Amino acid sequence: MSEARGDYALCGWRVASALPLPDLSHWSGDARAPDVTIAFGAVPAMAEPVLETALVQIDAAGRARFAINSVADFLVEEGARITVAPRPGVADSEIRLFLLGSGLGFLCHQRGVLPLHAGSVIIDGTAICFAGASGSGKSTLADAFARRGFPVLSDDVSPIAIEGTGARVLPSLRRIRLWGDALANAGWPPNEVERCRVGLEKFSRSLHAAPAPEAVVPGAILHLRALDPGDAGPRFTRLRGRHAVEQFRRQVYRWRSLTGMIGVPAAMARVAAAAAAFPLHYTLDRPFEFGALDTLIDDVVDTVRAAR
Template sequence: MQVRVGAVPDDPETPDHLGPTWRLVGRRFYLEVPGVLRLMVEGGRDIVAEPLEAASDADIAPFILSTGFAAILHQRQLLALHAATVAWQGRAIALCGATGMGKSTLAATLCRAGAGFVGDDIAAIRTDAPDGVPMVWPDGRQHRLWADAIEHLALAERQGEPIRSHMRKFHVAPETAAHPVEVALPLAAVVLLSSRDRNVPPGPPQIERMPLVDAAPMLRAEIYRPYLARRMGNDPLLFMQTAALLNRVPVFRLDRTRGLEYLDEGAALVIDAVTGAA
């Protein structure tokens, strides 16, 4: 993949699909965030980012690494899940959930317990390996944690620059930064994070293995930027990729109260469940 900063050319062709801030011309993707950047992604390999007005590198980077990276993966026809990913005993665990569900915080807790860091927000998965085992690629990123999670996990010494200039969310070097995961790993499990109602008193988390009939629609809901995949015509392929994953990989649901309580207990449940399913 190549990312460069430069002028995004105007495309004379009529868009095939058009959204509030994006458009698709064939499989070429354009994004415009007012006052921040214009972005073009094509060929499953090239991203051109054009900063607007006084936008800094820190302002444009989150859009490149989220929507831009997702467009690359969908152009390559890979399965992209909204997940933080860690490595345990040579295999990957994908922690899926909506924004704000605590994927990155749980991943950091697992790394503190000895897991390796694989990726923060998007899991790029291939399901066409000869032996049928889904493989996850590391993305070379760091944790992205809110200030209260950094304090709770005692990671202040690893704290880096803010994600965006106005946010109290920061890049944080993983515990295993000196020994990064650099190769694709077989996917051991998917863990779907669910949150109890805010009115429920805090209590220990619970984990359960999900039957396929329940796991399938919930996993489909975790595809990253699904509107791009659909508009690129990837829906039939995504159905087959999801089915292939579910045929080989157990899916668990981790039910927790919101907040930072019981993080260690949640991490222990994940490790025990994945180890027991091996």
């Protein structure tokens, strides 16, 4: 376990971390104090949580504690501090997997930023988000867009900063994670790949070779659904009104925890404001085939441009 202190950038925030974070860019902004501090320390269980699941506790102050067996306990406080209590002998890469997953989600909620379970790329200066559950192909699509030269904002969790009647999609982690079959299709050099977790056939590759993107305004959100074998596709179905808002809400990362932190009415108001900032909402039914990726990218670009 390294104790080196690093200075990093995440979502435009300055992050001081006792844990090395190669998934992030180094901070190159002003000399302000860190917005977020990540430190090692004790993480006791909460005495009186207002929300409790098998893994997560939320207290009345909005603090979030979560525990991952054999990895670490984490405490996220006030959108400004994450304390990590690692298990003995755990690898840094395993801690980062959860720190920059659930930890990032809780951090966003506490800072008033809405994390979507979505990958995001930039097309014509706007963010196009691909939303879906784990395994729906978000990272595979992000990697395919990256290979075509489109900047990647995120491959898995896309933070949405609400600003008055508008919003921006913030740049997230500087890496893409792929499962083994998608990794083989991507053709990544073995020396550029890191296994995310021991025993897990999921691998990470850095995006640091590409310029770090800036936050951009939302352009569209596409909710990914797999077509049955033999079905023609892809199919883009426009969503509007409450149907668009409800589909959007379903993709909020750690939604139940957000309602525990701020209550259902405030959480729904945050969702409605973020959803309204996206001019285009679609479901995207497409074949889950690696050979169809290039054609799918062309279809996505053409559909988004034609709808503007």
